[in-house]
Amino acid sequence: MKFYGLLGESLVHSHSPSLHKLIYQKVGLDAAYKLFEFPSTQLEQAIDGIRTLSINGVNVTIPYKEAVIPYLDEVSPFAKKLGAVNTIENANGRLIGHNTDYDGFGLILTRRQWDVNGKIAVVLGSGGASKTVEAYLMDHGIKMIYIVSRNPERFKDTRNKRYTNYEDVQSLTGDFLINTSPVGMYPNANETPLSETSIQQFDYLIDLIYNPSETTFLRLGRENNKQTANGLDMLVGQAVRAVEVWEKCSIDEQVTEELISEWKKRHGESL
Known part of the structure; x- marks a missing residue:
């Protein structure tokens, strides 16, 4: 064995x-x-x-x-x-x-036929999972990525990538809002990384968390008629x-x- x-x-x-x-x-x-x-x-x-x-x-x-x-x-x-x-x-x-996370994240998009080419994405979190999501989006034609971090000053902006904090992100709008942080994970399932007002500014919500299957973040998206997907x-x-x-x-x-x-x-x- x-x-x-x-x-x-x-x-x-x-x-x-x-x-x-x-x-x-x-x-x-x-x-x-x-x-x-x-x-x-x-x-x-x-x-x-x-x-x-x-x-x-x-x-x-x-x-x-x-x-x-x-x-x-x-x-x-x-x-x-x-x-x-x-x-x-x-x-x-x-x-x-x-x-192997790269292929796993891609499966979320390909199974739903969600196209990121030419779109704007906001990624919550700046750890290892965020880097993988960022790489996939870049490889598949994303127009602009905003990475949300508690310490955005640690990173360097590029032509199609900007770093921001959780306060300033509330003024952003885009197509994809992707949570790569552990906020909302069991047992703290009532937490959400962004407010409902911020969530309303996007069309597609992806949460890499799979337990619970519907985080508060995704529930708010669903209640606002957004397309949602968890990390399963x-x-x-x-x-x-x-x-x-x-x-x-x-x-x-x-x-x-x-x-x-x-x-x-x-x-x-x-x-």
């Missing part, structure tokens, strides 16, 4: 073990998936533990997608470009960082891609569709 898992600081909300169990059943893989929760002070020890315990691979979530990079033996060119790792492969004790497609898409990386295999797109459909039936999700 092979062993995989998830590294994170707070994983009480995670559905990853049950999702991976479903994937392994679909592809006939004898494997188990565990949660590895620890404080940031123990990150280096956790990475060493992957080698010591011969764990075949792990996913990485908030807040370690950028922080793990210095502790890895190698980072794929794509993950290095994004500046974020969400999947680590243990190749005989050599730890290699990958990014991204969760499934990146997980399938991670298994492909670990197992050096290719999983049919139909399997991904079946996984999303079965997950919604099990959890009563409507988004």
Whole structure:
């Protein structure tokens, strides 16, 4: 049996073990998936533990997608470009960082046929997930991106990318409003990163959070007749891609569709 898992600081909300169990059943893989929760002070020890315990691979979530990079033996060119790792492969004790979030985020848009070409997007949050979303939008023709950060002065603006704070973002309008921050995640489901007034200025709302399936952020969007999507497609898409990386295999797109459909039936999700 092979062993995989998830590294994170707070994983009480995670559905990853049950999702991976479903994937392994679909592809006939004898494997188990565990949660590895620890404080940031123990990150280096956790990475060493992957080698010591011969764990075949792990996913990485908030807040370690950028922080793990210095502790890895190698980072794929794509993950290095994004500046974020969400999947680590243990190749005989050599730890290699990958990014499968890019494909996962793309699945949210492609399954709904939402086109970002020539559009304006506001991205809430400036961490590893934000960098991945930003890269995807840039690669698919976005006209302008506004990145909302608590400390926008740390970043440098470019021709089609601007950094702003949560106060000034309230005056912005655009097409896509994307939450990559943990605000609104279980158990703090009543929180929202932006007010209803701000949400009304956009047509499409995407929240990378999948638990709860409808955050307060998305509920406000729905109540204002906006197109909304949660992070379920991204969760499934990146997980399938991670298994492909670990197992050096290719999983049919139909399997991904079946996984999303079965997950919604099990959890009563409507988004």
